[in-house]
Amino acid sequence: MPALFDEANKLRRQTVEVLHRLDLSGIDGVLPDLPGCNDSLRPLEEQTFEHWRECAVAAMAHFRPTHVLAIRGGALLDTGNLPGWRLAPVNGRSVLRSMLRARTVAAKEAGRKETLEGLQGVARKDGIELAGWRMGAEFFRELEQAQPPEVTRLTDLGLADLGGSGLWLRAEPDEDPEQADALAAIIAIGMRPL
Amino acid sequence: MTERSHTDATLRAILCDVLGLDIDHVETFEAGTGLFGHLPELDSMAVAGLLTEIEDRLDVIIDDEDVDGEMLETWGGLLAFAEAKVAGR
Incomplete structure (x- = not known):
């Protein structure tokens, strides 16, 4: 499960790097596009987060993976009862806070006055465009409340487990071959039949 | 470690992580070193992440x-801001 929005863009290359490494270990992977994101033809503003959850479940039923790797906001989606890993899971409020803040900072540069609270109020009622993504009001309200499940078969991984720094924090997309090696190794070892 | 040096070190680490800067480069930052408008990496999305x-x-x-x-605008300004925030927490 990919990270969400801007973080998905920053992590796409790195995510694919991990999939390539797993492929060399004989492990197939699928990186789905969420409706309204990346190559999806659906308008994002018509999505609800609940529908995203259903789509994640449908993707699981279709591809029938044995394990899941959920990255950042991808951990907010339902991964059924599959084993696997969550990389630096984040709650929906934090995903939105960064994007709201980017908008207030850009507004300030342009001489407009926007506040986090003001934007939140508008977004909950009418939806909002953040960093180029147009979200509906229902989607925004659901994502604000979304938390990674507390009970899960997924093992949490952080940067301390992988080394290097969080590529999702970077201003520009980047890759870290050593970090990709470390993550692929953890997954490949974890999937080895006992 | 004193509170001040902890804030200083954390802030430098954050700049490295968010902007993808080399730690040796960030270690050279002084009070007057320019940030916003001087570092091309620091756009509005990066400011939000920071x-x-x-x-x-x-x-x-x-x-x-x-x-x-x-x-x-400057490293000194950002550090003073962060230290004031930490002191008021």
Whole structure:
């Protein structure tokens, strides 16, 4: 499960790097596009987060993976009862806070006055465009409340487990071959039949 | 380690992580070193990431009113801002 929005863009290359490494270990992977994101033809503003959850479940039923790797906001989606890993899971409020803040900072540069609270109020009622993504009001309200499940078969991984720094924090997309090696190794070892 | 050096070191680490800068480069930052408008990496999306990461790692809340050109213009301004936030927490 990919990270969400801007973080998905920053992590796409790195995510694919991990999939390539797993492929060399004989492990197939699928990186789905969420409706309204990346190559999806659906308008994002018509999505609800609940529908995203259903789509994640449908993707699981279709591809029938044995394990899941959920990255950042991808951990907010339902991964059924599959084993696997969550990389630096984040709650929906934090995903939105960064994007709201980017908008207030850009507004300030342009001489407009926007506040986090003001934007939140508008977004909950009418939806909002953040960093180029147009979200509906229902989607925004659901994502604000979304938390990674507390009970899960997924093992949490952080940067301390992988080394290097969080590529999702970077201003520009980047890759870290050593970090990709470390993550692929953890997954490949974890999937080895006992 | 004193509170001040902890904030200083954390802030330098955040700049490295968010902007992808080399730690040796960030270690050379002095009070007057220019940030916003001087570092091409620091655009509005990066500023947002920087502020959110400061909140998380220094356990402070940054309000809209706090964010102005002065605090982001130089390393000294950003450090003074972060230290004031940590002191008031």
